Amino acid sequence: MPNIVVLVKQVPDTYSERKLNESDHTLDRESADAVLDEINERAVEEALKIKEASEGEVTVLCVGPDRATDAIRKALSMGADKAIHVSDESLHGSDMVATAKVIAAAIGRVEGVDLVIAGNEASDGRGGAVPAMLAELLGMPQLTHARQVTVDGSTVQVDRETEEGLTHLEAGLPAVISVTEKINEPRYPSFKGIMAAKKKPVETLTVADLGVDAGEVGLANAWSTVLEAAPKPPRTAGQRVDDEGDGGTKIAEYLVGQKLI
Amino acid sequence: MPAERLLPTTEAEDLIALAREIAREELAPHAAEYEEAGRFPREKFRLLGKSGLLGLPYSERWGGGEVPYEVYLQVLEEIASAWMTVGVGLSVHTMSCFALAHHGTDEQRERWLPAMLEGDLLGAYALSETHAGSDAAALSTRARRDGDSYVVTGTKAWTTHGGEADFYTTMVRTSDRTTDDTGGISCLLVDADTPGLSAAAPERKMGLTGSTTAQMIFEDARVAADRLIGAEGDGLRIALASLSSGRLGIAACSVGLAQAALDEALAYARERRQFGQPIIQFQGIEFLLADMAAAIESARAMYLDAARRRDRGLPFHRQASIAKLVATDAAMKVTTDAVQVLGGAGYTRDFPVERYMREAKVPQIFEGTNQIQRIVIARELRKA
Ligand SMILES: Cc1cc2nc3c(=O)[nH]c(=O)nc-3n(C[C@H](O)[C@H](O)[C@H](O)COP(=O)(O)OP(=O)(O)OC[C@H]3O[C@@H](n4cnc5c(N)ncnc54)[C@H](O)[C@@H]3O)c2cc1C
Numbered sequence: 271m272p273n274i275v276v277l278v279k280q281v282p283d284t285y286s287e288r289k290l291n292e293s294d295h296t297l298d299r300e301s302a303d304a305v306l307d308e309i310n311e312r313a314v315e316e317a318l319k320i321k322e323a324s325e326g327e328v329t330v331l332c333v334g335p336d337r338a339t340d341a342i343r344k345a346l347s348m349g350a351d352k353a354i355h356v357s358d359e360s361l362h363g364s365d366m367v368a369t370a371k372v373i374a375a376a377i378g379r380v381e382g383v384d385l386v387i388a389g390n391e392a393s394d395g396r397g398g399a400v401p402a403m404l405a406e407l408l409g410m411p412q413l414t415h416a417r418q419v420t421v422d423g424s425t426v427q428v429d430r431e432t433e434e435g436l437t438h439l440e441a442g443l444p445a446v447i448s449v450t451e452k453i454n455e456p457r458y459p460s461f462k463g464i465m466a467a468k469k470k471p472v473e474t475l476t477v478a479d480l481g482v483d484a485g486e487v488g489l490a491n492a493w494s495t496v497l498e499a500a501p502k503p504p505r506t507a508g509q510r511v512d513d514e515g516d517g518g519t520k521i522a523e524y525l526v527g528q529k530l531i
Numbered sequence: 532m533p534a535e536r537l538l539p540t541t542e543a544e545d546l547i548a549l550a551r552e553i554a555r556e557e558l559a560p561h562a563a564e565y566e567e568a569g570r571f572p573r574e575k576f577r578l579l580g581k582s583g584l585l586g587l588p589y590s591e592r593w594g595g596g597e598v599p600y601e602v603y604l605q606v607l608e609e610i611a612s613a614w615m616t617v618g619v620g621l622s623v624h625t626m627s628c629f630a631l632a633h634h635g636t637d638e639q640r641e642r643w644l645p646a647m648l649e650g651d652l653l654g655a656y657a658l659s660e661t662h663a664g665s666d667a668a669a670l671s672t673r674a675r676r677d678g679d680s681y682v683v684t685g686t687k688a689w690t691t692h693g694g695e696a697d698f699y700t701t702m703v704r705t706s707d708r709t710t711d712d713t714g715g716i717s718c719l720l721v722d723a724d725t726p727g728l729s730a731a732a733p734e735r736k737m738g739l740t741g742s743t744t745a746q747m748i749f750e751d752a753r754v755a756a757d758r759l760i761g762a763e764g765d766g767l768r769i770a771l772a773s774l775s776s777g778r779l780g781i782a783a784c785s786v787g788l789a790q791a792a793l794d795e796a797l798a799y800a801r802e803r804r805q806f807g808q809p810i811i812q813f814q815g816i817e818f819l820l821a822d823m824a825a826a827i828e829s830a831r832a833m834y835l836d837a838a839r840r841r842d843r844g845l846p847f848h849r850q851a852s853i854a855k856l857v858a859t860d861a862a863m864k865v866t867t868d869a870v871q872v873l874g875g876a877g878y879t880r881d882f883p884v885e886r887y888m889r890e891a892k893v894p895q896i897f898e899g900t901n902q903i904q905r906i907v908i909a910r911e912l913r914k915a
Contacts, residue, residue, distance in 0.1 A: 285555075343541070343545060344545070344548075347545060458549060458552065458553060458578075458581075458582050459545070459549055459582075460581065460582045460583040461546060461549070461582065461583030461584060461587065461596050461598075462583050463583075464542055464545045464546055464549065465542060465596075467545070468541075468542060
C-alpha cells in the first residue's frame with residue numbers, strides 16, 4: 271500500500287505563445303493560459319495506476335503561485351486523494367536548488383512516503399534536475415527518466431531510457447522516480463472526478479510554514495542568473511521541391527547538404 | 532480563439548476545460564478524415580460517456596451530472612466547435628433521454644436511465660416519418676397492444692444515429708388521429724436489439740456526413756408494454772417538450788460551428804497577403820469578420836438567456852425557438868462568409884470552411900425548420 275507523492279507544476283500551455291518578462295527574464299505567467307504540465311499528468315497517471323493495483327494514497331505536491339490551484343484541481347479530478355500547495359511570493363524566480371529544498375521540506379510533512387514521482391523535466395524551464403536534487407536532499411535513491419515502473423512490495427524497478435540507451439534500475443523504497451513521455455497515456459478527468467475534487471483536502475503552506483530560510487529562495491538568492499533572452503526567430507517558409515520521380519534523391523541531397531546524414 | 536465565458540462555478544470552469552481538452556486532442560484532429568469517409572465516430576461517444584458527458588443536465592439520482600442547462604450547452608458548444616457531428620450527436624443523445632428522465636416512472640428510470648446517462652449507451656430520437664416532417668402529428672407508425680407488449684409496424688424517417696444507437700425513443704400511433712391533432716400518439720423506449728427492428732441504408736447527405744441518418748423499419752416489432760413512457764396519448768406532448776430543450780442544444784452546436792468558422796477565417800486573414808498587406812487590414816474583410824463575431828456573440832447570448840430561464844423554471848419555449856432560429860441562421864451566414872474570407876482556398880476541401888458551410892445548412896432544417904420556429908414564436912406572441 272504505497273504512499274505516493276506526485277510533484278506537479280503549472281506551466282504555460284504549449285499551445286499558446288510563451289514569453290519571458292522583460293524586466294527579470296522570469297517566465298511571464300500572465301501572458302499564456304496556464305495548465306497542468308503534461309509530463310505531470312503522466313506522473314499522476316502512473317501514481318494512480320500503482321495505487322489502483324495495490325491501494326495506497328496519492329498526494330499531489332505543487333510549488334507555485336495562487337492560481338496553480340487550477341493545476342492541483344486537475345490532478346485531484348484525475349483521482350489523486352489530497353494536495354499540498356506551497357505558495358509564497360518570496361519564491362518568485364527561485365532556481366532549481368531552492369525549489370528542490372522547498373519540495374523536500376514539504377515532502378517531510380507527509381508521513382511514511384514510499385514513492386515520490388515527478389516528470390523528468392517541466393515543459394517551461396526544462397532544467398530536468400529537480401528530481402535528482404530532491405533525491406539527494408531526501409537521501410533516497412533516484413530512478414530518473416523512467417519509461418516503465420514496477421512496484422513490487424518494498425522494491426521498485428524502472429526501465430530508464432535516455433539518449434545513451436536503456437538501463438534497468440532497482441531500488442528499495444522509499445525512492446524518487448521521474449518519468450518520461452513514454453511512460454503512459456494520462457487519463458482525462460471525468461465529470462464525477464471534477465465534482466469529487468471539490469471535497470478533497472488541499473493544505474496551503476508558506477515558506478515560513480516549512481521552516482525554510484527565506485534567504486535561500488527567490489530570484490535574489492538564485493545561483494544562476496539569466497543575462498539575456500531573445501524570442502525564437504519566426505519559422506521560415508522552408509524549401510519546396512517537386513517530385514519528378516527523383517523526390518527521394520532530392521531529399522537525400524538536402525539532408526546531406528545540411529550535414530544531417 | 533476560445534470563447535470568453537462567464538461561468539457560474541469553479542466546477543463549471545473545470546468542466547469546460549475538460550470539454551476543450553477532449554475537443555482539441557480527441558475530436559478536432561479526426562473530424563475532416565471521418566467526415567470525408569462518411570464514417571460514424573462511435574468510439575468518440577464512448578469517450579464522452581467515460582468522461583461523464585452523456586448525462587450532464589439530468590438528475591444525479593439517476594446518474595446524471597445535474598449541471599444547469601447554461602453550463603451543459605456551453606460544453607456542447609465546445610464539442611460542436613471541434614466536430615459538429617459529435618456535438619449534434621451529443622445533443623440528440625441528451626434529447627433522447629428526456630422522455631424517460633422527465634416522464635418515466637421511478638421504476639422505469641431505475642431500470643434504464645443510469646445506463647443511458649452514465650454508461651456509454653448512445654440514444655436516438657425517432658419522431659419524423661417520410662410524410663410527417665413539420666407536421667409530426669401526422670405520423671402513422673402503428674403500435675398495437677397485444678398482451679404484455681406492443682406490436683409496432685411502420686417506418687420512422689431521418690433518425691440521427693439510426694442503426695448505430697442502443698435505444699430509440701420512438702413516437703408511435705396507438706390510436707387514430709383525433710380532431711385536435713394531438714391525441715393517439717405514444718412514446719416507446721425501444722431497445723436496438725428488438726426483433727423486427729432494422730435500419731435502412733443511411734441517407735447520402737450534403738454535410739454532417741460522419742453522422743448517420745437512416746430510416747428505422749419496424750416490422751411487427753414486439754416492444755414490452757412496460758417500455759411505454761407516460762400514458763398512451765402523451766407521446767406528442769413528450770416529443771414537443773423534448774424538442775424545446777433539444778432546440779437549445781442545436782442552437783449551441785450552431786454557435787460552436789460558427790465560432791470554428793470565424794477562428795479559421797481570422798487565422799487565414801492574418802496570414803494571407805494581397806496588395807502588399809495581410810487581407811485582415813482591408814476594411815472590406817475586417818467588417819466581414821466583425822459582423823461574424825457580432826452574429827456569433829449575439830446568438831450565444833440568446834441561447835444562454837433561454838437556458839437561464841429554463842434553469843430557473845421559467846417558460847422558455849419562445850426563447851428556445853428564437854435561439855434556434857437566430858443561431859442556425861447566424862451559423863449559415865458566418866460559415867458562408869468564412870468561405871468568402873478564404874477566397875478560392877475556402878472553396879477547396881484542403882480547408883475546413885466549405886465543410887462548415889455544408890454542415891451549417893442542416894440545423895436550419897432539423898428539430899423544427901426555421902419556418903416552424905417562426906410559427907412557434909408567433910403563436911407565443913399571439914398568446915401574450
Ligand atoms: C440530417 C438530419 C437529421 C435528422 N434527425 C432527425 C432525428 O434524429 N429524429 C427525427 O425525428 N427527425 C430527424 N430529422 C427530420 C427533421 O426534423 C425534418 O426533416 C424536419 O422536421 C422537416 O421535415 P421535412 O423534411 O419533412 O420537411 P417538410 O415538413 O416537408 O418541409 C418542407 C418545407 O416546407 C416548410 N413548411 C412546412 N410546413 C410549413 C408551414 N406550416 N409554414 C411554412 N412553411 C412550412 C418547411 O419549413 C420546409 O422549408 C432529421 C433531418 C435531417 C435532414
